[in-house]
Amino acid sequence: MQSKEKDNLIILRLFPEEDVFVCLKEICQKHKIKTAVVLSGLGQLASFSLGFFREKGDYAKQDFNLPHELLSLTGNVSRQKDGYDFHLHSVLSNEQKQVVGGHFINGIVSITAEIVLLKTNLKITRCLEPATGLSGLFLE
Numbered sequence: 001m002q003s004k005e006k007d008n009l010i011i012l013r014l015f016p017e018e019d020v021f022v023c024l025k026e027i028c029q030k031h032k033i034k035t036a037v038v039l040s041g042l043g044q045l046a047s048f049s050l051g052f053f054r055e056k057g058d059y060a061k062q063d064f065n066l067p068h069e070l071l072s073l074t075g076n077v078s079r080q081k082d083g084y085d086f087h088l089h090s091v092l093s094n095e096q097k098q099v100v101g102g103h104f105i106n107g108i109v110s111i112t113a114e115i116v117l118l119k120t121n122l123k124i125t126r127c128l129e130p131a132t133g134l135s136g137l138f139l140e
Helices: 020-030
Strands: 002-006 009-014 035-055 058-064 068-080 083-093 099-120 124-128 135-139
Touching: 009 020, 020 068, 020 083, 020 099, 035 083, 058 099, 068 099, 068 124
Parallel strands: none
Antiparallel strands: 002 009, 009 099, 035 058, 035 068, 035 099, 068 083, 083 099, 124 135
16 A cells, blocks of 8 residues: 555555555554545445445345456445544446445455545544434534
8 A cells, every 4th residue: 555645645555465554544643644535535445344324224236256346436434432533435436337325335456446535634423313223424
């Protein structure tokens, strides 16, 4: 993994077999991120999992174990008391150009992943909302 920061813009490159979330956590610590917006993410993943929120913390999870092009990765990152919270969504395509998308649960890089983060000083808190089961975003 490589990363570089200038003017609150962080560009990172992940290499084959690297875990997207493990690398993102390391980048957040290295660059002392409080909050960040994932501006873009592209590349190719060897395997990944996507989810679809159904209700009260229940995500319909689907695993994909064949390479897919990462067409888009977007969302936000926030520092919470117990570490970092990542709320990411992605769109990916297989060799036949069939597209899948959803809540990004995990992913392992196949060839490369290039991700751009915009670092901010905004404070975001995530709190469980009993009515929906979501860990909702609250601005302070």
